[in-house]
Amino acid sequence: MDIKIFESYHELSKQIAIIIANIVKNKPNAILCLAAGHTSLGIFEEMIKLSNEGYVSFDKCIFVSLDEWAGLGKGDDGSCIDFMYNNLFIPLKINNENIVFYDGKANLQNECNKIDSYLKDNGPIDFMLLGLGMNGHIGLNEPGVSFDKYSHIVELDNTTKIVGQKYFNKETTLSYGITMGFLHIKEAKQVILAVSSKNKAEIVKKLLDSEPNFLLPASYLKNLSNCSLYLDKDAAMLI
Numbered sequence: 001m002d003i004k005i006f007e008s009y010h011e012l013s014k015q016i017a018i019i020i021a022n023i024v025k026n027k028p029n030a031i032l033c034l035a036a037g038h039t040s041l042g043i044f045e046e047m048i049k050l051s052n053e054g055y056v057s058f059d060k061c062i063f064v065s066l067d068e069w070a071g072l073g074k075g076d077d078g079s080c081i082d083f084m085y086n087n088l089f090i091p092l093k094i095n096n097e098n099i100v101f102y103d104g105k106a107n108l109q110n111e112c113n114k115i116d117s118y119l120k121d122n123g124p125i126d127f128m129l130l131g132l133g134m135n136g137h138i139g140l141n142e143p144g145v146s147f148d149k150y151s152h153i154v155e156l157d158n159t160t161k162i163v164g165q166k167y168f169n170k171e172t173t174l175s176y177g178i179t180m181g182f183l184h185i186k187e188a189k190q191v192i193l194a195v196s197s198k199n200k201a202e203i204v205k206k207l208l209d210s211e212p213n214f215l216l217p218a219s220y221l222k223n224l225s226n227c228s229l230y231l232d233k234d235a236a237m238l239i
Contacts, residue, residue: 001193001221002228003208009196009232013042016129016192016230020047021056023127023190028060030126031119033180033188035066035139036083037131038166039196044088051092058092064125065101065115067139069164070153070176073105078168102151102178111178112151125188132195135159136203136216140179143215149181182220191227193218195235204231205238 006012020043024030034040050056065080072079081101089099100118102111119125130138135157137143142157154177156164161174185191195204203218212219221227 001224003231004228005231005233005236007233009042009234012194012196012230012232014046016043016194017046017050019190019192020127020129021050024056024058024061027126028057029062031062031064031123032127032129033064033066033125033184034084034088034129035131036080039131039194040129041087042196043129043194044091047088048091058094059098061094061098062122063089063094063099063101064119065180066128066130067177067179068102068104068111069174070104070108070178073103074101076105078172079104083167104178108153108176108178112153115180116150119184123187125184126190128185128188128191130185130191130193130221132193132200132203132207132218133160134163134200134203136207136218138182138185138193138218138221140177141182141217143217145182145214145217147182147214147220150183151178152181153178182217185221185227186224188226191221191224192230193221193227194230196232198234198237200235201238204235208239 051058068080074081135143140154142154156174156177164174207218210216210219212223
């Protein structure tokens with residue numbers, strides 16, 4: 001896993017957006033899987049800027065879901081899909097038929113099968129943007145996860161239940177989620193794990209100091225040649 005450190009979150013965001021844009025310029029119908037979350041916001045802003053400037057068009061891209069809270073879906077405050085619509089899909093004017101996402105309000109196993117079947121027929125994913133949870137999770141692959149899964153249903157770790165409240169306007173019960181598994185990540189053409197801010201410095205250090213193990217899911221990425229770790233200076237302060 002390659003590691004790159006940037007002087008600022010803005011620079012990190014800009015460079016990742018350019019990478020995504022160049023992939024799409026070379027393959028306009030690229031399949032993109034982009035994590036919802038605060039670290040992604042700056043990257044999304046730069047993607048929108050590149051689109052508005054005419055550098056790239058995302059009109060033909062397919063956006064596939066990384067994860068979703070069980071019981072939540074489009075129109076629900078705090079859902080991953082609502083986050084993506086508000087911060088990326090609506091500004092980019094992405095057509096609904098180009099959005100292939102888990103529906104947390106539907107039968108979760110059927111949703112797993114839906115995404116897995118789509119990628120089996122149309123994949124692999126051309127680019128994945130991942131974030132790092134405070135407990136080392138990737139997507140909603142929680143501590144103790146198996147590394148040999150595609151889409152699957154997960155019981156959420158207590159840390160995720162607590163930290164996840166930041167996405168909601170009021171306290172929300174979070175118990176289960178649905179997520180892509182590590183086999184999807186392994187098969188993707190290019191993966192970037194983006195981490196920013198001082199509050200992630202300790203988990204970044206733990207990640208880099210650890211051998212791959214189930215209790216720190218992100219550690220699996222260390223064995224992947226298709227994966228890079230992009231850090232801003234604050235997230236890298238302890239390494």
